[in-house]
Structure formats: structure tokens, C-alpha cells
Amino acid sequence: MVKLILFECRKHFLKKSLVIAIILFSLLNIAKVYSVYNDHSLLSKKSDPLWNNLYWDMYEEFGGTMTDEKIETLMSIYKPLEKQTADKTASTRSNNPDTYTGNVYNDYYFFRWNFVNPMEYAYMYKNYANDVAANAKENMDFYESLGNQYEYQKNADIAARFKGRNVEEFSYTEMFQYYIHYDFSALLVLLICLYALINVFVMEKETEMDILLLTTKAGGLRTTLAKLLSSAMFVCIVCFWFWSIDFVAFSSIFGSLEAIFSPIYVIENFANSSIGVSLGTYAMLSNLVKTAGILVLSLVFLLVSTFFKNALFPFVISMFLAFGVIYTQEMVLGSGRIFLKVVNPFVLVVNRELFRKTEYINLFNYPVISYIPALLFAAAWGTVCILGVFVLVRKNAVHRKGGRKHAINTL
Amino acid sequence: MKVTLKEISKQYKGKYALENVTAELENGVYGLLGANGAGKTTLINIFVGILKSDKGQVMINDVDVRSLGIDFLSHIGYLPQFPQFYKNFKVMDFLRYMCVLKDIPKEQGEKRAKELLDIVNLSDAADKKIGALSGGMRQRVGIAQAMLNDPDILILDEPTAGLDPQERIRFRNLITKFSDNRMVLLATHIVSDIEYIANDVILLKEGQLLKQASPQALMHEIEGKVWSVTVAEETIDKTLDNLKISNMMRDQDGIHLRVIGDEKPDALAVNVRPNLEDVFLYYSSEGEQW
Numbered sequence: 001m002v003k004l005i006l007f008e009c010r011k012h013f014l015k016k017s018l019v020i021a022i023i024l025f026s027l028l029n030i031a032k033v034y035s036v037y038n039d040h041s042l043l044s045k046k047s048d049p050l051w052n053n054l055y056w057d058m059y060e061e062f063g064g065t066m067t068d069e070k071i072e073t074l075m076s077i078y079k080p081l082e083k084q085t086a087d088k089t090a091s092t093r094s095n096n097p098d099t100y101t102g103n104v105y106n107d108y109y110f111f112r113w114n115f116v117n118p119m120e121y122a123y124m125y126k127n128y129a130n131d132v133a134a135n136a137k138e139n140m141d142f143y144e145s146l147g148n149q150y151e152y153q154k155n156a157d158i159a160a161r162f163k164g165r166n167v168e169e170f171s172y173t174e175m176f177q178y179y180i181h182y183d184f185s186a187l188l189v190l191l192i193c194l195y196a197l198i199n200v201f202v203m204e205k206e207t208e209m210d211i212l213l214l215t216t217k218a219g220g221l222r223t224t225l226a227k228l229l230s231s232a233m234f235v236c237i238v239c240f241w242f243w244s245i246d247f248v249a250f251s252s253i254f255g256s257l258e259a260i261f262s263p264i265y266v267i268e269n270f271a272n273s274s275i276g277v278s279l280g281t282y283a284m285l286s287n288l289v290k291t292a293g294i295l296v297l298s299l300v301f302l303l304v305s306t307f308f309k310n311a312l313f314p315f316v317i318s319m320f321l322a323f324g325v326i327y328t329q330e331m332v333l334g335s336g337r338i339f340l341k342v343v344n345p346f347v348l349v350v351n352r353e354l355f356r357k358t359e360y361i362n363l364f365n366y367p368v369i370s371y372i373p374a375l376l377f378a379a380a381w382g383t384v385c386i387l388g389v390f391v392l393v394r395k396n397a398v399h400r401k402g403g404r405k406h407a408i409n410t411l
Numbered sequence: 412m413k414v415t416l417k418e419i420s421k422q423y424k425g426k427y428a429l430e431n432v433t434a435e436l437e438n439g440v441y442g443l444l445g446a447n448g449a450g451k452t453t454l455i456n457i458f459v460g461i462l463k464s465d466k467g468q469v470m471i472n473d474v475d476v477r478s479l480g481i482d483f484l485s486h487i488g489y490l491p492q493f494p495q496f497y498k499n500f501k502v503m504d505f506l507r508y509m510c511v512l513k514d515i516p517k518e519q520g521e522k523r524a525k526e527l528l529d530i531v532n533l534s535d536a537a538d539k540k541i542g543a544l545s546g547g548m549r550q551r552v553g554i555a556q557a558m559l560n561d562p563d564i565l566i567l568d569e570p571t572a573g574l575d576p577q578e579r580i581r582f583r584n585l586i587t588k589f590s591d592n593r594m595v596l597l598a599t600h601i602v603s604d605i606e607y608i609a610n611d612v613i614l615l616k617e618g619q620l621l622k623q624a625s626p627q628a629l630m631h632e633i634e635g636k637v638w639s640v641t642v643a644e645e646t647i648d649k650t651l652d653n654l655k656i657s658n659m660m661r662d663q664d665g666i667h668l669r670v671i672g673d674e675k676p677d678a679l680a681v682n683v684r685p686n687l688e689d690v691f692l693y694y695s696s697e698g699e700q701w
Contacts, residue, residue: 216484217512
């Protein structure tokens, strides 16, 4: 089987055009990460050439464990700036020697956006989480009195998840903020997989090798299995490559991995996250789930391709399906239509939608946190596709199983 | 080894592609001869298990092949019609891949592949990509892959289609070389492919088996039905309308025709010795004329 898998890899994935596509897409991905930094980071040169150095100077003072002393020092800088700029009558000169950046408004926004707002959010998160847990406990009593077991269990789970949540350290989260909201590489991976996988079954028909394969011992189901396994390997390798590029590019272009050990809810969009892991762990988890999502979509591409004799139709149809699932996911993104969200395998690719909120699916009157049914649905889609491939792929109509050994020996 | 095809029938959309085909084959070269659409490929596909027959049995030494299972495939070497193989594979790598598919141990496969490349005169092309080979070279790769497992039954479906005359001769010689102690079933509509090498010819027409006999016997059967006649240039059109012509040659005396028919086509016509092409034409285009 290993040899068959290696030959399948060689047959379908060691192609010049594919390698070139991966290299070009990798470069494009790096360029895109740079453009994210350049266009959105508060510390990019495009934003303000002075802020980057100033930020890291200040970060030495204010970063790390949040203490009353640090907060007082920060407020002693920020409050006067807030006062000076409140009525918009402060001087607008840009070479003011009594400022950090040359301009009092610039100073104000620098401290507000880079330190005061994020630190305030981090500091206050403990209260917020406590409020959520307390409200959930109140709801538990309420729903218990109504005899609503589902809501009771749901609130009990929320209370348990939010209990004791706390952000102790102030860290630079901008890199992770953009990293975990970055989807461009997933689109590139999807396109590469589409291009590579559409030929896996079609090529045998185009070269009429499908007939020859069926007259060999390992050319039937074993080759189909080898095709599926080699395709899965290819998808995993491409995913690993692109997710690694994402991580390395983001951390090196943003120049920091500061928040890697901070809890995921230090990112405001994840304040209501259903998981309490660190950002580093989330990055790994997210990449694994993303890979699973791409794998399922890849299996759909493979299944579609088994219907056709040339690559064009399955390519177009798979492209249509891929954009179809993206579009339908976009439609329900951020909405309360959780079932529609989790039934779509693309939700695994943009999995922050599963992890940034604490949402439940009612499964036989039992609340199941949304990422579990999403994974189960994806597994079901994948299984259906695999079974579909095995059913649809051409088989030797007569010689399939072991047969009568003694009869063979007499030949 | 004895192969029995017993009343094999296959229908497509209500039309018979094969109808009650019964034949017996033993070691030797068998030419499966028929026009395009006669049912040659269907019969081969049923034999190797790619297609299921609607009716009938394929038996090897009186054992139904359906009971033999997948191991039976290791007794078969098969070259399909119009194989292109994998263009990005080198010849030797392709043969290695086929060894894996055929479950041939690595060292044994490597040795056998090299031997076969030598026999089919492709040793120099072992490291060439299949995409860079000529049609004839590709067919030789095809026969090499079919022979990798040293099969008892070698099945070749239209192996000379698209080959130039020189390649065709070379291919024929190869088949003769490989036919020792095994059964070779060679489907073709090109009579010269099998004329000199087939021990037996199976003649198919519209899904039915017309004849199974040695080329000599078949030729003998139509003795006295092949004529040679020379006609004038101006009467050729009229002559062509009424006769089944197997060959035409023009020279200063007029046009020399090789005519197939039960009756003498012209008072000046003389009987000539039939060849296999005449047999093919006699049976396959029965009722049809030029």
C-alpha cells in the first residue's frame, strides 16, 4: 500500500505546474500578509513611522502583568492628553518637543489605541466573565423553576466555561488579532487542492489506464484507497505548508509573538469564546480544524471528479460548489442560524466562527457546543464522499475477492 | 490451459454487442478478427472482467472464472486499446508501478522489467518519459507491461492501431516471441497483424461468432471464390457497382481487380489463391458491396 501511495503521489502531485502554482501562491500569500500589516497595523510605517519604535519602548514599561502601578503610570500620561484634546483646541503643531510623537493628538491616539483601550479590555475582562457566569447561574435557577432542562444545562455549561476567566497580562495582540482572522491562505489552498485533485480519478480515464488498472491485482479498490490516502496526504502537506507560512509571515512581519501564551479571549472578538486555550494553542487547533475542513472539501472534489471523463466539467462544478459553500457560509456568518452554520463543512475552514462564540445545538434536548456537531457533520460529509468514491469508481466486474485458491493452483 | 467461452451475450440499450459467442481456446496465438464494432473489445472486456456478461460463462480448465477471484488476474497480461499510460512517468518507473499493481516482488519485478525492455528493444529508452515516446515505442512499453507477470494468457486489444508498417512488423515478431507456451488473444481489424502468426482465427461480425478455424482452413473454405480480372478504364465504374473488390491495381493493360464472389464475375476472370484478407472481406462484408 505504501508503494501504491507513493506512486499515486508521484503520478498526480509531483508535477511542475503544481509545484510552480504552490510557489507562486506562497509568494502571493506572503505579499498578502505584508499588505495586512501595512494597511491595518497601528505599528506599520504606513500608519505612522514613529509609532513602532515608541510602542516597543512603552511596551517595556506597560507590558506583562498588569499592576495598579502600571495602570496609574499609564493614566498619568493618558489623562492629560485626553483633557488637552477633548475640546479639539490643542495645538496641531507637529514638532512639539513636549510630546512623544511631535503632536499632541497623535500622542493621544497612540496611547488610546495601543495601550489604554486594549489594557482596559484586558483588565475588565475578569468582571465581564464573572458577569456572564453570574447571569448564567441566575438563568439556571430560572429555567430550573420552569422545568426547561435544555436551557438549564446550557446555562450550566456557560457558567462553567466562563467561571474564573481572567486576563492577567497585557500583551501585544495585534499580530494574533490579524492572524486568526486571516482567510486568504485558505482560499489559495482550496484552489491548489481543486487544481491538483480534479485529475486524480479523471487522469486514469483520460489515459484509459482505468481499464488496465482493473486487470491488475492492486488496480481496483487498493488503488482507489491509495488515491484517497495520497490525496489526503497532499492536502495535509499543502495545508501545513501554507499554515506555516501564515504563522511565520505574520510573526516576522508583525515582529512579535508576544501574546502566544495569552488566553484566546484577550482578542476582543473572542470575548465570548467557548474555549479557554492560549492563542498559541488556538493557532494549532484552528489549523488542524481548517485542515479537516479543506480535507472534506477535497473529498467533495474527488467525488465530483469520479463522474466525469475529462477535467473541465468537474473543475467547473467543484469550483461552483466551493464558492457555493463559501457563499452560504457568508450568509449565516454572525447570525443565530447555528444549524446552517455547522452543517456547512466550510465552517471548519473559517473556524473562528465556531470558537469565538459560545453557541449550542439542541441535540435530543441536550445542548452540544457548536464545534462538536460541526466536526461531526464534516466527518459525515467526508464519509459520504469516501463511500461515494468507492461506489462510483469503476471496478472489475468479475474478479474482486479472494477466490478459490485450489482452482487457481490448477491453472 | 483451456479457455472456454460459453454462450456469452452482452446487450447495450437492447442491441446485442455479443450474442451467444461460444469458443474454445488453448495455448497458441488467436486472432480475434472483426470490423469496428463487431464486438472484439466487448468480448475481451468480458474475458478480463472489466465487463459483466448478461449471459454465459468464461471457463478456464472447466472452472468458471468468477470463482477464481482476484488472483486470476495474475495469470493475465493485458494491453488495452489506445493506451496512453502516464506521460510524466519514465518507462522504467512505469514498469515498476505496474509491478506494484501486479503484486510482483520488487527484485523480481526489477529484473523482469529490464529483461522485457531488452526484448522489446527499449533498454535505451528506460529513462525516457512516456510522453516523449513514439506510438510504436509506447505500444512496446504496453506489451512489456503486459508480460511483466509472465502471464498464461496474453490479451492484446488492437495493438497495432496507429503504428507504421515497420513498427507493425516488429510488433508481430514480438508477439510470436512471447507466444511460446501461453495463449495469446489478439484482437484486430488489420488482417496482416495475424495472417502469419495466428494459429487460429476467431471471426466476429455484429456480435456473432462467424468462424473459428486456422487461417489455412479459412482460406481453404473460400477457395474458388476469389477472382482476378482486368477491366478497361472506361468500364470500371459499372464493374465496381456490382462486385465485391478486395484489391485494385492500375497499369497499362487496364485495371486489375481482385474480386470476391461465389460466381465468376467476368468471362476472363481467373481463380486465384485466397488470402486471409479475402476471408475477412468475404465474411465480414457479406451482402455489402464496393
